[in-house]
Every structure is written in C-alpha cells, then in structure tokens.
Amino acid sequence: MTENQKKLVSLEKRKEEFKLFQEEFAQTLEAVKAEVGLNGMFQDDEGTVYKIVEPDGKYIYFDKLSYLRTRRITEDRSPLPLAIKEAEAAGYNVPKK
Secondary structure, eight states, X not given: OOHHHHHHHHHHHXXXXXXXXHHHHHHHHHHHHHHXXXXXXXXXXXXXXXXXXXXXXXXXXXXXXXXXXXXXTTOSXXXXXXXXXXXXXXXXXXXXX
C-alpha cells in the first residue's frame, strides 16, 4: 500500500471515534447554549473567550450551532475568530501577547 492508502485505512479506523467525539461535542455545545444562551459568552481559565452562535449557511449544510473564540495567548489569530474588542466590550479581560 502507498503511504496515502495506509493513512486512509488508519483514518477510516478512527472514523467511529471521531463520530462519537462529534456527537459528544454537539451535545456539550447544546448544554453550554442552555447555560449562557445563544450569542452568550464565557471565558476559560487561560483567558480565551467563547461565543455560542448559529452559523449562516444557505447553499450547503452547516451545523446548526457553533462557536467563535478569541485567539489563544499562543496564537497570532483564532481559526474561529471572535474579536477581542467584542469580548472586552462584553466585560471580559482578554490577555495580550
């Protein structure tokens, strides 16, 4: 087998584990939404701020619920950007690099 084929087989074997992770993540996201509400925010112990949102999606399937977050102290940018100004305006103290 080629390296790509080996990788595919390895990933395919982990597919069920990933599916279970996705299901648990979605349930936990719903639970947090119940706690803070849609568009609600919370902050972790490292100072990263999360916002619970419903992403837009018109032509392709998107999850009905997602989140945005400020960059971590070790990141230059967040892959799921929540503006630091928005988090600070909501009363959070976001650590600076």
